[in-house]
Amino acid sequence: MFELPLFPLNLVLFPMQSLALHVFEERYKLMIQHCIDTDSPFGVVLLEQGAAEEGRSRVEAKPRNIGCTAHISQVQKLADGRMNIIVVGRERFKVLEFKHDKPYFEGLVEHIPLSPTAQPIPATTIDGLNRCVTRYLQVLQKAGRVQPGKRKLPGDPLTLASLAAVLLHDVAVSQRQSLLEAEDLGVLFEDLRSLYRREIVLLDAMLSEPQDDQIAPFSPN
Secondary structure, three states: OEEEEEEEEOOOOOOOOEEEEEEOOHHHHHHHHHHHHHOOOEEEEEEEEOOOOOOOOOOOOEEOOEEEEEEEEEEEEOHHHOEEEEEEEEEEEEEEEEEOOOOOOEEEEEEOOOEOOOOOOOHHHHHHHHHHHHHHHHHHHHOOOOOOOOOOOOOOHHHHHHHHHHHOOOOOHHHHHHHHOOOEHHHHHHHHHHHHHHHHHHHHHHHHOOOHHHOOOOOOO
16 A cells, blocks of 8 residues: 555546646646656546536545556646646556545555456457457548557557557546446456447447438428
């Protein structure tokens, strides 16, 4: 167990994911500067209720207790102590106790690596997720949402699952949190395949919808 500064946000950070943040609140400027000075990470946790900015909600901020460590890779100092930072997600953690003795949230946490399954993930399951991700990116490319290009996906199951979670666009934040909280690698694979299949169907349907100028005019009769 160890103490970790916490940054509650309306988003989910995954291991291997890069995230750009603009830090402007005094309490979080203080927190990030502490992390820079000590070369230490902070934790990103999803807000279950309340607002990320102080004073924006009458409801007390309530973060989820499972998040991901964020390691600062780049810092751009701005006026008034504000900062633009880029972080990389590394490890899942669970908050055992929230602490409120500093201007920002802290937690007593423990790392919770994604548990392996009792049996190795079958090659067919790995190939199935690989095909889903490839097809999904092809549909996004067709829609102009991602840059063209062939992408080689990792063969290692844990790396593939982590990357698949990062690449999934337009999914409700609650579903992204469920992926982060998956009990083991097998559950994560099944959840990812289900979400990818659904998103592919939805995107295909949107792309096949006729445009206004393609709709035949109504007959007056």
